[in-house]
Amino acid sequence: MTRTVISSATKEVIISVDQPFVIIGERINPTGRKLLAAEMADGDYSRVEADALAQVAAGAHMRDVNAGIPLADEPKILAECVELVQSLTNVPLSIDSSIVAALESGLAVYKGKALVNSVTGEEERLETVLPLIKKYGAAVVGISNDETGISEDPDVRFEVAKKIVEHAADYGIPAEDVVIDPLVMPVGAINDAGRQVAHILRRLRDELKVNSTCGASNFSFGLPNRHGMNAAFLSMSIGAGLTSAITNPLHDPEMQAIKGADVFMGRDPNCKDWIKKYREPAPEGAEGDNARRREGRRRRRA
């Protein structure tokens, strides 16, 4: 059983097939969010604060923090966001950037053992990111593409993952500190995307014995009823071995799929979490998904 331990100053999260699925809260990410990007570039992090608090309240075990704003001082902004989010919540963070200087400035201020998002199988990325991971004692997301791009052959993507794990070992980073992203393709474009992912996930779990993560919403790109498709994707990927995902815990269908999968996999003893989350009737003043679900029902009845 491979256990990836990520921590903040006061809290540990374990990614492992014998633990509840780890939800890495998405959305502190200005990509495609113009208003957020403009605010963050101006040093206004109020939305970052609100997002962080809402997602942790909704059940995120970790948070992904990204400051990818074109022409902005990303190393400075990412470090400020990391410090801010760590001051607001105790969940461990995933520090997310494609700029190595930004990853380093984020790691420099981070308290605990971070998950760095990400390295690929490209030689140049491996040689610049892995030394940082080792220096700061972090864990890293390894994305299964390399100089040749993203293969449609899942076994080629598996070989890229293997190469990342091997390079990490050369830098003294153990396999349990490499979390592989098998790369989820949009199923609307590549019909075999689900079976591809299931195939890689099983090989990652059984052969390479590493943990895994992914961006859960890529699968449904371009399709109607994306939350419904994301939900099916998450349950089925968890069944195939997926142990964490970047997703938004405020989305109820995805959360039900994840929490239901934890029950199915025997990781929610006595269904305690499920019952707590979905029990009725509501205690007075209850918040979160459950309250919203009830509210939805009330309105539908009205």
Next chain:
Amino acid sequence: MTRTVISSATKEVIISVDQPFVIIGERINPTGRKLLAAEMADGDYSRVEADALAQVAAGAHMRDVNAGIPLADEPKILAECVELVQSLTNVPLSIDSSIVAALESGLAVYKGKALVNSVTGEEERLETVLPLIKKYGAAVVGISNDETGISEDPDVRFEVAKKIVEHAADYGIPAEDVVIDPLVMPVGAINDAGRQVAHILRRLRDELKVNSTCGASNFSFGLPNRHGMNAAFLSMSIGAGLTSAITNPLHDPEMQAIKGADVFMGRDPNCKDWIKKYREPAPEGAEGDNARRREGRRRRRA
């Protein structure tokens, strides 16, 4: 690839791992439905009619018909219901009774190749039901319990399934005409129920090479948010090899889980069915789940 072909007079349904998941519409079943039972005992089948039409419109590929009413003339009622439902819809039927005489009277009037629900691994049941299956050229659901009850050991349940398939072969019934129900336990009582089912399903698919079915709602018995749990159960069981289930296609979470699983498994070319079912905006006068979902959203927005 094992293909179980079930048919009505004019329509064929194929249960197979390379085909869309087969939804056997539940609920023409008076068990626990007092009003329906009383009406059916009086020869009033109006609710049977309405149920049948609604479920087929919502996407049931087959219908389960049960007339288990205490002290009523079950053989007569079941035969009448089979004839009625066959006159209303063209979907193949699952003829469901624990009384052998009722199964025979249903089979006698059925046009096509029925699925008989069910036989168990009990010697006495095998010896009375299997000859009927052979006589009418039907297929049969084999439930993986025997004289000793339902084992909590999934490998024992697998052995019972194997015994049913072997006995069927002795009567000249091929393995493709035996659809195994692995018996789904309530996960609220037996925490390992999900992993048990996944384990048996994989063995049924890979070793015994037979199709499978189950009552999808048993899993969530006693838990809150049963539809959400049924949805996760269905997606994950389909991933493990489940090829059909008795479920209610009018329940939207379950339908999304099934249709999403078909997409994930590569059984919905170009996501055509998914897009058709969940596409927006609605054509004028659209009916069914999609219309209800939109209506729900409209009210929530209001």
